[in-house]
Amino acid sequence: xxxxxxxxxxxxxxxxxxxxxxxxxxxxxxxxxxxxxxxxxxxxxxxxxxxxxxxxxxxxxxxxxxxxxxxxxxxxxxxxxxxxxxxxxxxxxxxxxxxxxxxxxxxxxxxxxxxxxxxxxxxxxxxxxxxxxxxxxxxxxxxxxxxxxxxxxxxxxxxxxxxxxxxxxxxxxxxxxxxxxxxxxxxxxxxxxxxxxxxxxxxxxxxxxxxxxxxxxxxxxxxxxxxxxxxxxxxxxxxxxxxxxxxxxxxxxxxxxxxxxxxxxxxxxxxxxxxxxxxxxxxxxxxxxxxxxxxxxxxxxxxxxxxxxxxxxxxxxxxxxxxxxxxxxxxxxxxxxxxxxxxxxxxxxxxxxxxxxxxxxxxxxxxxxxxxxxxxxxxxxxxxxxxxxxxxxxxxxxxxxxxxxxxxxxxxxxxxxxxxxxxxxxxxxxxxxxxxxxxxxxxxxxxxxxxxxxxxxxxxxxxxxxxxxxxxxxxxxxxxxxxxxxxxxxxxxxxxxxxxxxxxxxxxxxxxxxxxxxxxxxxxxxxxxxxxxxxxxxx
Amino acid sequence: xxxxxxxxxxxxxxxxxxxxxxxxxxxxxxxxxxxxxxxxxxxxxxxxxxxxxxxxxxxxxxxxxxxxxxxxxxxxxxxxxxxxxxxxxxxxxxxxxxxxxxxxxxxxxxxxxxxxxxxxxxxxxxxxxxxxxxxxxxxxxxxxxxxxxxxxxxxxxxxxxxxxxxxxxxxxxxxxxxxxxxxxxxxxxxxxxxxxxxxxxxxxxxxxxxxxxxxxxxxxxxxxxxxxxxxxxxxxxxxxxxxxxxxxxxxxxxxxxxxxxxxxxxxxxxxxxxxxxxxxxxxxxxxxxxxxxxxxxxxxxxxxxxxxxxxxxxxxxxxxxxxxxxxxxxxxxxxxxxxxxxxxxxxxxxxxxxxxxxxxxxxxxxxxxxxxxxxxxxxxxxxxxxx
Numbered sequence: 058x059x060x061x062x063x064x065x066x067x068x069x070x071x072x073x074x075x076x077x078x079x080x081x082x083x084x085x086x087x088x089x090x091x092x093x094x095x096x097x098x099x100x101x102x103x104x105x106x107x108x109x110x111x112x113x114x115x116x117x118x119x120x121x122x123x124x125x126x127x128x129x130x131x132x133x134x135x136x137x138x139x140x141x142x143x144x145x146x147x148x149x150x151x152x153x154x155x156x157x158x159x160x161x162x163x164x165x166x167x168x169x170x171x172x173x174x175x176x177x178x179x180x181x182x183x184x185x186x187x188x189x190x191x192x193x194x195x196x197x198x199x200x201x202x203x204x205x206x207x208x209x210x211x212x213x214x215x216x217x218x219x220x221x222x223x224x225x226x227x228x229x230x231x232x233x234x235x236x237x238x239x240x241x242x243x244x245x246x247x248x249x250x251x252x253x254x255x256x257x258x259x260x261x262x263x264x265x266x267x268x269x270x271x272x273x274x275x276x277x278x279x280x281x282x283x284x285x286x287x288x289x290x291x292x293x294x295x296x297x298x299x300x301x302x303x304x305x306x307x308x309x310x311x312x313x314x315x316x317x318x319x320x321x322x323x324x325x326x327x328x329x330x331x332x333x334x335x336x337x338x339x340x341x342x343x344x345x346x347x348x349x350x351x352x353x354x355x356x357x358x359x360x361x362x363x364x365x366x367x368x369x370x371x372x373x374x375x376x377x378x379x380x381x382x383x384x385x386x387x388x389x390x391x392x393x394x395x396x397x398x399x400x401x402x403x404x405x406x407x408x409x410x411x412x413x414x415x416x417x418x419x420x421x422x423x424x425x426x427x428x429x430x431x432x433x434x435x436x437x438x439x440x441x442x443x444x445x446x447x448x449x450x451x452x453x454x455x456x457x458x459x460x461x462x463x464x465x466x467x468x469x470x471x472x473x474x475x476x477x478x479x480x481x482x483x484x485x486x487x488x489x490x491x492x493x494x495x496x497x498x499x500x501x502x503x504x505x506x507x508x509x510x511x512x513x514x515x516x517x518x519x520x521x522x523x524x525x526x527x528x529x530x531x532x533x534x535x536x537x538x539x540x541x542x543x544x545x546x547x548x549x550x551x552x553x554x555x556x557x558x559x560x561x562x563x564x565x566x567x568x569x570x571x572x573x574x575x576x577x578x579x580x581x582x583x584x585x586x587x588x589x590x591x592x593x594x595x596x
Numbered sequence: 597x598x599x600x601x602x603x604x605x606x607x608x609x610x611x612x613x614x615x616x617x618x619x620x621x622x623x624x625x626x627x628x629x630x631x632x633x634x635x636x637x638x639x640x641x642x643x644x645x646x647x648x649x650x651x652x653x654x655x656x657x658x659x660x661x662x663x664x665x666x667x668x669x670x671x672x673x674x675x676x677x678x679x680x681x682x683x684x685x686x687x688x689x690x691x692x693x694x695x696x697x698x699x700x701x702x703x704x705x706x707x708x709x710x711x712x713x714x715x716x717x718x719x720x721x722x723x724x725x726x727x728x729x730x731x732x733x734x735x736x737x738x739x740x741x742x743x744x745x746x747x748x749x750x751x752x753x754x755x756x757x758x759x760x761x762x763x764x765x766x767x768x769x770x771x772x773x774x775x776x777x778x779x780x781x782x783x784x785x786x787x788x789x790x791x792x793x794x795x796x797x798x799x800x801x802x803x804x805x806x807x808x809x810x811x812x813x814x815x816x817x818x819x820x821x822x823x824x825x826x827x828x829x830x831x832x833x834x835x836x837x838x839x840x841x842x843x844x845x846x847x848x849x850x851x852x853x854x855x856x857x858x859x860x861x862x863x864x865x866x867x868x869x870x871x872x873x874x875x876x877x878x879x880x881x882x883x884x885x886x887x888x889x890x891x892x893x894x895x896x897x898x899x900x901x902x903x904x905x906x907x908x909x910x911x912x913x914x915x916x917x918x919x920x921x922x923x924x925x926x927x928x929x930x931x932x933x934x935x936x937x938x939x940x941x942x943x944x945x946x947x948x949x950x951x952x953x954x955x956x957x958x959x960x961x962x963x964x965x966x967x968x969x970x971x972x973x974x975x976x977x978x979x980x981x982x983x
Binding site for chain 2: 105106172173174175176178179182207264265266269272273302305306309312313316419420421422423425426431432433440442443444445514515516517518520523524555556559560563564565568
């Protein structure tokens with residue numbers, strides 16, 4: 058009897074437990090639904106501040122599709138249905154789903170998008186960061202950690218700690234540790250141990266943002282040890298930042314030099330070899346940029362990423378052909394009259410600009426930048442933008458190739474012969490007419506290649522070339538007419554000088570100082586850095 | 597003619613064409629005369645004289661940049677004709693022969709800064725004023741600097757920077773902005789960078805990974821036309837302040853865009869703020885001529901003040917006694933498709949202020965071209981006309 062009772066009591070107890078458990082489950086899911094409903098209701102207010110609160114609400118409620126809903130909001134794929142009080146999001150695949158239930162609905166026609174501004178985007182970064190700290194993809198975890206670092210949220214400390222405890226990826230671990238440090242810096246009552254740990258993580262990061270967080274930490278604690286650690290950390294960061302910023306300026310100088318060299322090296326050939334002051338040189342560059350645009354328009358979409366590479370030979374041919382036409386039709390009649398050549402090529406440059414304007418319209422054309430030409434990566438404390446890196450490499454390659462053509466081919470030999478003494482070369486049986494034509498084609502073609510590079514950093518517009526013609530002449534005259542090494546050294550000097558002066562005295566004054574320097578330099582050495590020597594030059 | 601001016605010429609041809617289809621003005625057909633001074637400042641004056649003296653035009657709609665406007669001013673005064681200037685400018689001017697249909701600084705720059713200082717705009721505390729080195733950015737930045745200081749911004753939280761025209765290597769400048777913006781206070785860039793320098797500037801911003809959520813850039817010279825040559829995706833969230841955006845959804849704007857596409861036969865051509873300024877200016881002139889019953893400059897100039905015409909965004913533009921007009925101010929964020937999404941607007945229209953209240957030399961000046969004052973720079977302290 059007694060046993061029977063006890064069994065039934067146990068059963069009753071178990072049932073009761075089950076009931077309580079079920080009830081509490083219902084309660085939490087009810088509470089969860091309430092929090093989510095609350096958050097969704099805020100969206101209907103159509104105010105940015107309310108939307109920001111809604112985002113925080115969705116992040117705390119953390120429904121199963123939370124990250125997708127927030128991403129949809131950021132991409133403008135979240136819609137409001139005020140009639141049925143429903144929030145609907147479109148997946149990247151294009152399906153329309155009810156944000157609360159996850160059920161499929163009939164589309165979003167006629168519904169209002171949730172409006173987004175920068176404040177909303179910031180709130181999103183913080184919320185998505187907290188939600189995807191535990192993502193299976195380490196790259197996503199690192200991004201989440203970066204977002205948290207920029208928008209630290211004290212509530213996210215628990216998730217970060219949980220992920221840190223089991224994190225296997227080294228770079229994700231470092232990023233999370235930095236995010237944790239940022240959170241600690243923004244929490245009013247973090248422990249001293251946390252503060253010390255945060256300072257160590259921030260010192261390892263070592264940039265301006267890290268410095269600010271360290272300052273924020275040291276302002277909060279009276280503890281001498283922490284203050285001391287913070288102080289030496291800031292000093293160490295300042296030292297390394299200074300060194301890196303010098304290196305960064307050096308890199309910018311090289312990058313500026315590579316653009317100058319690309320634009321000028323074609324001129325070094327036409328001006329140097331043939332003594333033709335070609336004012337239409339800039340327009341050869343412009344034609345190269347437009348050739349890039351045309352190639353991009355005609356390649357199949359699967360090749361889109363390679364259209365820039367494909368454009369290199371085509372731009373060379375287009376500009377070279379244009380060069381030959383100009384040489385044959387205008388310049389060859391004016392070889393002995395430099396002033397007339399200057400005026401005639403100036404006219405040609407205006408004709409070319411207007412022709413392109415008529416053909417393509419006056420608006421800038423958009424040249425697509427493939428992934429390998431956009432964005433930047435870090436090399437220590439250096440930030441290296443991909444497009445500039447490739448332009449430097451291209452510039453070096455073009456220079457090496459021209460050097461090879463001049464030194465190791467028979468055409469190069471003939472060209473050098475004509476440069477040194479036109480009449481003697483002609484007497485030795487070299488067809489100077491042919492050499493002139495080919496040299497002009499080569500110089501123009503190289504300008505076309507420069508156009509491909511410039512399409513990645515500048516406007517593709519009819520007046521693209523005008524911005525580079527003065528700089529190009531400056532490089533060639535400074536470096537010494539008719540010398541490729543002179544052009545390279547001239548470009549490097551001017552590029553570096555420009556980029557060293559710019560942070561000190563500003564871009565406008567820097568340019569003025571540079572121009573004054575060149576005027577003085579030319580007074581002293583009228584033939585530039587590498588003057589040609591010999592009797593032929595004197596005549 | 598560069599891109600912006602070509603668009604304005606086309607919109608004038610369209611407006612004149614439409615007016616003629618409606619039967620012209622005072623029973624006569626309007627006849628357009630187009631001249632191109634090719635961005636050559638002295639040539640502007642020469643061409644203006646040619647228009648007034650040789651072609652005997654009733655009014656001139658044109659100029660681009662303050663330099664060009666300043667160069668034609670003496671011509672318009674001497675030959676007593678009318679100029680409508682449709683571009684936003686630095687203010688500090690009010691001439692009897694000129695009607696300013698573009699924004700004065702208080703109709704563009706100051707509201708933009710106000711928005712960024714607000715909670716919605718990100719409560720910005722630190723400012724970079726980045727501009728091209730000429731009169732409009734220099735004056736606008738002077739006004740903004742005084743305004744920011746009046747609002748309690750410390751001098752060390754303001755960085756002013758200028759670059760030459762057509763500047764294309766923005767690496768150092770963008771790094772400088774990034775360093776300035778990482779001092780722990782919310783930072784924004786106010787850009788008065790002109791025309792062609794903008795594309796490389798925004799490309800560099802995108803490549804160096806400066807997002808609008810980190811350091812927003814608000815521009816006063818970047819519109820739909822300028823974004824056409826850019827991949828706008830890395831720029832989403834950067835801002836522009838204008839009195840008109842193509843994306844503003846009103847019946848008048850819809851009709852205008854449709855007519856524009858039909859007239860140019862190009863369904864992809866964008867519309868922009870200075871175009872709306874010409875639309876307003878032209879309609880005002882038509883109304884004033886109808887009111888005066890003549891195209892005689894003196895009578896039209898008097899009839900212009902107080903004329904109100906609908907703008908394209910659902911409001912009314914009225915010509916003020918200082919020859920500036922009332923305009924709504926919109927702040928738009930760049931979208932991935934190169935259009936703008938309006939995130940803030942003034943509750944009503946803002947009257948253009950010729951003389952800034954934030955510059956020591958001009959805060960006592962007012963302008964009123966009605967009789968008996970008839971003065972563009974009346975000093976309220978000394979009670980004299982002439983500054």
